[in-house]
Amino acid sequence: MIHFADRLCAAVKTRGTALCVGLDPRWESLPEEIRSRHRGGTLAAAADAFEEFSSRVLDVVAPLVPVVKPQMAFFEMCGPAGFFALQRVLRKARDKGLLIVLDGKRNDIASTAAAYADAALSGVLVGGRQQRVWDADALTVSPYLGRDAVEPFLESARRDGRGVFVLVRTSNPGAGQFQDLVCAGRPIYQHVAEAVRGWAGENLGACGFGDVGAVVGATYPAEMATLRSMLPEVLFLVPGFGAQGGTAADIAAAFRADGMGAIVNSSRGILFPFKPEGPEWEAAVERATRETIAALAVK
Amino acid sequence: MIHFADRLCAAVKTRGTALCVGLDPRWESLPEEIRSRHRGGTLAAAADAFEEFSSRVLDVVAPLVPVVKPQMAFFEMCGPAGFFALQRVLRKARDKGLLIVLDGKRNDIASTAAAYADAALSGVLVGGRQQRVWDADALTVSPYLGRDAVEPFLESARRDGRGVFVLVRTSNPGAGQFQDLVCAGRPIYQHVAEAVRGWAGENLGACGFGDVGAVVGATYPAEMATLRSMLPEVLFLVPGFGAQGGTAADIAAAFRADGMGAIVNSSRGILFPFKPEGPEWEAAVERATRETIAALAVK
Helix, strand or coil, X not given: CCCHHHHHHHHHHHHCCCEEEEECCCHHHCCHHHHHHCCCCCHHHHHHHHHHHHHHXXXXXXXXXXXXXXXXXXXXXXXXXXXXXXHHHHHHHHHCCCEEEEEEEECCCHHHHHHHHHHHCCCEEECCEEECCCCCCEEEECXXXXXXXXXXXXXXXXXXXXXXXXXXXXXXXXXXXXHCCEECCEEHHHHHHHHHHHHHHCCECCCCCECEEEEECCCCHHHHHHHHHHXXXXXXXXXXXXXXCECHHXXXXXXXXXXXXXXXXXXXXXXXXCCCCCCCHHHHHHHHHHHHHHHHHCC | CXXXXXXXXXXXXXXXXXXXXXXXXXXXXXXHHHXXXXXXXXXXXXXXXXXXXXXXXXXXXXXXXXXXXEEHHHHHCCCHXXXXXXXXXXXXXXXXXXXXXXXXXXXXXXXXXXXXXXXXXXXXXXXXEEECCCCCCEEEECCCCCHHHHHHHHHHHHCCCCEEEEEEECCCCCCHHHHCCEECCEEHHHHHHHHHHHHHHCCECCCCCECEEEEECCCCHHHHHHHHHHCCCXXXXXXXXXXXXXXXXXXXXXXXXXXXXXXXXXXXXXXXXXXXXXXXXXHXXXXXXXXXXXXXXXX
């Protein structure tokens, strides 16, 4: 069982980039050729379109990047059929050697949290055996409920060399409403960061990083620099690069001197660099991926 | 379009109780007669068992209580088949005239939050029409991301007279780790409560309550009393009654003088008052429901 952080660092080294491609299929942005083939007008047809698009994006990006981040919300939007689509997309990503950070921002207490965690990570015990549901390498989780609501995710992750990314500083404009409230001399997001530091330190990989990471938005470079110095052993998942406004300079602080320590997500900028009606959308996705990799390499 | 709070208050008056039955199916606690009929050992078989159990619980409780709270995590645990089961359980609850608070603790930013919200509440726009996915009356949401991550849920809810319950003070032992941190003279959960008060005040029903409620654990009676006086126009969803330790005295403060203003959830105490091998589990569920209603009536 190889430690999650070691698997992630090895994949980043192999591909030579920390770029993570977010899989956020949106009906109105899909290539017209896909929409027209799944125009039944039902949720199941939308799920089929999301699956075809995501699957073909995987074909394009799998040789180029180490990790993908499917967004559960867009698959849930299609109802139960959407979850079958998600499951097939996840299997394909895994078969192509990609690591998977499943973006669900799950959170709940005790055995309920364990149900989410086992589904996403180590598998669910049914009929006397551990059965994979989403089989992701890591899951995003939301911290408001506190320690005993996060720990079931860690337990499930550690049963099988998986990871957890805890929301610390999110990328949205209103992130500061609660995250910046100052308690005992520092903002809430730093209190959450301290908890993440403790969890990560419980189980470090050979690369020096723990199996509990932090979500830190590219749109808040000052906070990112503070967090990197507070959390030398914590992997960062950095959303908000590209379409949301974060630049390569903004995120330079996320990395350790050796270039490890963060994965940087781009969704819209890579998935939808084309007009829906235009030809050769996959070439545009490949070009956007290569350009984003190049932009990230300039630190 | 009738306001969510008015629908909820009317249902509570009609049934004469504020009891909400949590639908949290757990394989190891299911009646043996159900487990033995779905013993395939697959996730799909577990989903079938969860559906049969939940459906038969609905038959028992629908004449007695106004509202049920299905827990999405236990259905997600069964993979895509679990979501088909969930969808059928939700339809049955609706057909039986029950209100539904879907417990998903969803949270994300912008259009991603809207995807969760539309799935749960007003429906997803596909093929030119609004299509129902979960079709719940309300959804629980987690507040860490701040205002712009909660507002898409309100927008979806308000499109169709639905509601949202925001986690304010959760029932778990570790709830205080972040929720009790004191900023500007008061704990974080009260800052979240202030935001909820603002959202609720934007759209009040005839009953005097808004369509944005607060999750307030029965296990923290002092905090509950504080919150009730802070939030006179906010409906409370109160978990933690019964099996988690909250008593009728603990939750008395949740209600307005006329007995309105809160729904009190019990899951395990009502679902599993029997030994799995024992006979007549439905009679035990009915007895537990009636006893919980009686316990709640003693204020």
